[in-house]
Amino acid sequence: MTRVVIIGGGPGGYEAALVGSQLGGDVTIVDSDGLGGSAVLTDCVPSKTLIATAEVMTEVGESPELGLRYGEKVSVDLAAVNTRVLQLAESQSADITRSLEKDGVRIIRGQGRLQGTDQVLVTTAEGEETIPADVVLLATGAHPRVLPDAVPDGERILTWTQVYGLDELPEKLIVVGSGVTGAEFASAYDALGADVVLVSSRDRVLPGEDADAATVLEDVFTRRGMTVMSKSRAAGVRRDGDQVVVSLTDGSEVVGSHCLLAVGSIPNSEGLGLETAGVDTDDRGFITVDKVSRTSAKGVYAAGDCTGVLMLASVAAMQGRIAMWHALGDAVTPLNLAQVSSNVFTAPEIATVGATQAQVDAGEVRATSTILPLKGNPRAKMQDITDGFVKLFCLPVTGIVVGGVVVAPRASELIHPLSLAVQCKLTVDQLAQTFTVYPSLSGSLAEAARRLHLHSLQAVDDANPAKPSA
Numbered sequence: 001m002t003r004v005v006i007i008g009g010g011p012g013g014y015e016a017a018l019v020g021s022q023l024g025g026d027v028t029i030v031d032s033d034g035l036g037g038s039a040v041l042t043d044c045v046p047s048k049t050l051i052a053t054a055e056v057m058t059e060v061g062e063s064p065e066l067g068l069r070y071g072e073k074v075s076v077d078l079a080a081v082n083t084r085v086l087q088l089a090e091s092q093s094a095d096i097t098r099s100l101e102k103d104g105v106r107i108i109r110g111q112g113r114l115q116g117t118d119q120v121l122v123t124t125a126e127g128e129e130t131i132p133a134d135v136v137l138l139a140t141g142a143h144p145r146v147l148p149d150a151v152p153d154g155e156r157i158l159t160w161t162q163v164y165g166l167d168e169l170p171e172k173l174i175v176v177g178s179g180v181t182g183a184e185f186a187s188a189y190d191a192l193g194a195d196v197v198l199v200s201s202r203d204r205v206l207p208g209e210d211a212d213a214a215t216v217l218e219d220v221f222t223r224r225g226m227t228v229m230s231k232s233r234a235a236g237v238r239r240d241g242d243q244v245v246v247s248l249t250d251g252s253e254v255v256g257s258h259c260l261l262a263v264g265s266i267p268n269s270e271g272l273g274l275e276t277a278g279v280d281t282d283d284r285g286f287i288t289v290d291k292v293s294r295t296s297a298k299g300v301y302a303a304g305d306c307t308g309v310l311m312l313a314s315v316a317a318m319q320g321r322i323a324m325w326h327a328l329g330d331a332v333t334p335l336n337l338a339q340v341s342s343n344v345f346t347a348p349e350i351a352t353v354g355a356t357q358a359q360v361d362a363g364e365v366r367a368t369s370t371i372l373p374l375k376g377n378p379r380a381k382m383q384d385i386t387d388g389f390v391k392l393f394c395l396p397v398t399g400i401v402v403g404g405v406v407v408a409p410r411a412s413e414l415i416h417p418l419s420l421a422v423q424c425k426l427t428v429d430q431l432a433q434t435f436t437v438y439p440s441l442s443g444s445l446a447e448a449a450r451r452l453h454l455h456s457l458q459a460v461d462d463a464n465p466a467k468p469s470a
Contacts, residue, residue, distance in 0.1 A: 023324060114277045160181055368394055391448070
């Protein structure tokens with residue numbers, strides 16, 4: 001029986017443990033913080049639970065347009081919200097623990113460290129234990145990056161792992177960082193009723209996302225009263241009594257009641273004994289892996305945020321599964337990031353898959369595209385949805401769908417048909433000819449595909465010009 005030792009209990013670790021056990025491995029998982037990792041305990045599950053409450057607030061706030069009237073203004077009990085958030089996180093962690101135990105996985109609460117490639121030294125409250133291993137998977141995740149002059153105190157200056165200790169809604173929240181995490185929390189707290197200032201060092205929010213989508217979101221932010229400070233880089237944050245002062249590199253200052261730092265992540269790769277096993281890292285400390293999750297050391301794999309490979313829970317889980325399939329001799333398909341769908345949980349949401357506008361503009365992908373605003377969709381009109389769009393990318397001539405963007409409420413649920421289209425290499429004609437419910441937002445996916453059908457026909461005509469008559 002193959003002995004598998006997994007260090008880290010996040011999505012990459014616990015999904016790998018389940019697969020390893022199902023394939024007949026003798027699996028031990030070493031975890032120090034609680035199964036589920038940051039994705040379940042301090043990141044995805046808590047933040048999306050908070051955002052779910054914010055979504056309801058957004059819908060209520062916009063409901064007068066639908067003819068609904070309320071006698072009193074709806075307010076939020078943040079202490080109750082955060083209590084529910086943490087309870088759900090603990091419940092999800094307990095579910096994962098029961099699932100692993102049911103599959104016969106040994107769970108050790110402690111810190112794991114490589115001793116070469118075939119042993120893991122585990123330090124627990126009771127002492128140390130050396131566990132022999134034929135296969136090791138490192139799935140230790142990452143932690144929030146902080147600025148040298150902005151040290152979190154857990155009360156007024158916070159990272160995204162600390163916000164769930166707040167009992168009252170911040171009067172004025174300054175969010176430093178306009179990437180996915182910063183945009184999501186800014187959107188959520190704005191919907192909950194806080195005065196939000198979003199400090200962005202770039203010329204727009206979400207610099208890594210589709211530019212058209214980011215423009216829609218920034219317009220929504222400003223229309224709803226959020227202050228978006230573009231091209232403003234934070235130099236430091238200090239506490240001043242019951243206030244925080246954010247210093248910018250241009251010498252100006254922003255004063256608020258709380259500050260949330262969302263300036264990236266640092267891999268948890270120190271103290272793992274990587275050098276003893278010959279495991280390579282990049283210049284930022286992320287563990288380098290190939291497309292089947294192998295590190296530079298034989299028998300040692302890595303998955304999740306500690307690898308820096310598209311830091312999503314879904315990708316971490318797939319990396320972990322791929323590692324076990326490969327290590328234990330099952331059929332395996334290498335990780336293909338071109339098929340990964342992702343979502344930004346703002347209001348509206350932004351979901352993407354496959355080829356991007358930036359790749360098309362740079363000539364990296366030769367594709368034809370169309371963009372269809374949602375405001376013309378009948379279901380959108382019924383729900384008073386005025387912001388958002390569907391964008392599709394397809395190959396010229398063949399019409400094969402290679403990417404898409406959806407900006408809409410619950411875009412995370414609408415992207416799946418496009419993900420299937422990209423993975424299965426469906427054409428825009430196949431997408432267009434598939435029935436959709438009327439009325440539905442998904443009808444815009446088929447309509448966008450019908451529009452691209454005309455582009456494909458034109459591409460065929462351009463590639464095969466008619467011969468002149470004799």
